[in-house]
Amino acid sequence: MRSYLLIMGVAAVATFLLTFVVRALANRFGAVVPPDERRVHDRPTPTAGGAAMFLAFLLAMAAATRIPHFKAMFDGSTPLGVVLAGAVVFCVGLVDDVREMSAPAKLAGQVLAGSVLSLLGVVMVFFRVPFFDLIGVSPDLAPLATVLWVVAMANAVNLIDGLDGLAAGVVAIAAGAFFLYGYRLASDEVGLLAVNNPAPLLAAIACGLCLGFLPHHFHPARIFMGDAGAMLLGLLMAASTLLVGGGTDTEFSGQTYFFYAPIFIPFFILGVPIVDTLFAVLRRAVRRTGVAIADRDHLHYRLERMGHGHRRAVLILWAWTALLSGFVLYPTFTDSGNAVIPFGVAALGVALYTLFHPGVRVRQNGDARWRSSTVDA
Secondary structure, X not given: OHHHHHHHHHHHHHHHHXXXXXXXXXXXXXXXXXXXXXXXXXXXXXXXXXXXXXHHHHHHHHHHOOOHHHHHHHOXXXXXXXXXXXXXXXXXXXXXXXXXXXXXXXXXXXXXXXXXXXXXXXXOOEEOXXXXXXXXXXXXXXXXXHHHHHHHHHHHHHHOOOOOOHHHHHHHHXXXXXXXXXXXXXXXXXXXXXXXXXXXXHHHHHHHHHHHHHHHHOOOOOOOOHHHHHHHHHHHHHHHHHHHHOOOOOOOXXXXXXXXXXXXXXXXXXXXXXXXXXXXXXXXXXXXXXXXOOOOOOHHHHHHHOOOOHHHHHHHHHHHHHHHHHHHHHHHHOOOOOOHHHXXXXXXXXXXXXXXXXXXXXXXXXXXXXHHHHHHO
């Protein structure tokens, strides 16, 4: 555990320090996002903070190679595949941050990154369905399944990067939870994950990147991570979940659904961005607008319009992600299935807070008074 925490700390500190440099360079070279009607910030803000994340990711991976505990993880081609795929999505995202790129071009970059992962051994070989038999993905379809998973994760993280600190906080919680999950599976007590599987390491690094970036990004943000950072985080989560759930045929006999079907872990841990992604796609399909066309109807914008301030909206979505993560982790570390009760109560509390907080009522009452005065006039 100390080795993992050390690498997480390296990623966090390196990201924090490098972001100062990237912010200065972004201001100098004009990589600045001006305010407009689709954005929540009210002043020009530098972007491309993902550059600090990517450099910190490389430093953390290099530091991990010097720690004996991680030596076995670097014997194969998997870490190289993750680094190269990360470089692909980072470069594509950086170009889009500096000079807007078309949606097909970004998708092509994500497909290339997924293909690199597949070629170098990070591939979805098995798919687990609860209450059914293990489904093996044929060699012909495995690369396609891997690419689709990478594209889904990269866009899920990218689509929630709408409020200051939202994406970084959600992924920090998700990656931290997934690290604990992978660490538990690799422990001597459980022994379901090989010691040379780098999934927990990748999740720990992703968590560290977010923790190091959050001080610069929490409202009011002094720099944005941009597509370069969001897609990099999505790729790291995609790679770690593929390595845990998609690459082994070991039967996870255990107390819960999550041992039996680990491939669905990201749907719960990353529940907030994935649900938001599905709603965004459906919403734009109904309106007959392009999937890549931005709007202000994401979950975080809806929370703001309900009367929640910027920070409160972010904290509410962080809380939902933490609840989802806890729902996954609790039965993993215990023999009890009663976790549904406390987390269900907590989820209800968050829902009530979201819907009935005094700020919401003030906003609703204000809207009612405004409509009444308009009618009287």
